[in-house]
Amino acid sequence: MNSIPFQTLSLRPELQSSIASLGYDSMTPVQAQALPPLLSGEDLIAQAKTGSGKTAAFAIGLLNKLDAQLYCTQALVLCPTRELAEQVAAEIRRLASAIPNVKVLTLCGGRPMGPQLASLQRDPHIVVGTPGRILKHLEKQTLRLDALQTCVLDEADRMLDMGFHDDIMQIIGATPSARQTLLFSATYPDGIKDISGSVQRAPIDIRVE
Numbered sequence: 162m163n164s165i166p167f168q169t170l171s172l173r174p175e176l177q178s179s180i181a182s183l184g185y186d187s188m189t190p191v192q193a194q195a196l197p198p199l200l201s202g203e204d205l206i207a208q209a210k211t212g213s214g215k216t217a218a219f220a221i222g223l224l225n226k227l228d229a230q231l232y233c234t235q236a237l238v239l240c241p242t243r244e245l246a247e248q249v250a251a252e253i254r255r256l257a258s259a260i261p262n263v264k265v266l267t268l269c270g271g272r273p274m275g276p277q278l279a280s281l282q283r284d285p286h287i288v289v290g291t292p293g294r295i296l297k298h299l300e301k302q303t304l305r306l307d308a309l310q311t312c313v314l315d316e317a318d319r320m321l322d323m324g325f326h327d328d329i330m331q332i333i334g335a336t337p338s339a340r341q342t343l344l345f346s347a348t349y350p351d352g353i354k355d356i357s358g359s360v361q362r363a364p365i366d367i368r369v370e
């Protein structure tokens with residue numbers, strides 16, 4: 162197996178150092194395929210099995226272009242469950258640890274609104290959450306996505322199975338059309354092709370066995 166080191170990518174130095182401190186020396190296969198187009202701003206649809214390192218792939222992509230001096234929400238990650246959203250947020254925080262002042266907020270259902278509203282007093286740079294609760298904040302106008310640069314649908318097949326299609330479409334409708342949209346899925350049913358067709362622009366298709 163040829164393993165490609167992260168150093169071959171042109172990443173901001175803070176990211177290279179947090180990747181190294183996590184002990185990730187070489188890219189997993191899905192990272193090696195996804196990161197070059199992802200870093201050049203392309204939309205991406207990626208299919209790879211659980212545990213293949215998809216989280217770090219999109220986290221590195223969105224963090225590489227994040228401007229922490231700009232106090233607005235620049236990246237949104239939609240996940241099917243609170244547990245997954247918390248895992249994704251934890252991985253993003255680990256990878257962001259060398260970039261000063263990056264604010265990552267999780268917004269999930271089954272959690273009280275009060276603390277979420279308090280955290281939203283200052284716009285987070287990155288929001289990770291479940292579609293229902295994100296939509297609720299958009300409706301209450303407590304979350305703004307008009308400066309969003311990157312939108313990630315993680316475990317998109319599971320979100321569709323759980324009936325989140327309409328919520329996802331409504332959320333994406335509140336984001337700028339110039340955004341980068343990344344779609345990650347373990348399987349590739351027709352629903353995924355449909356949603357990709359409606360929210361992505363010429364996506365690069367990546368499938369890893």
Ligand code: ADP
Nearest residue numbers: 185186187188189210211212213214215216217
């Ligand atoms: P997926 O979302 O594809 O199911 P995860 O993103 O949760 O998988 O990653 C699974 C595990 O692999 C995590 O514990 C993560 O820390 C680890 N990991 C990710 N990328 C690398 C890498 N390049 N080298 C070593 N471990 C990695």
Ligand code: MG
Nearest residue numbers: 215216315316
């Ligand atoms: Mg995952």
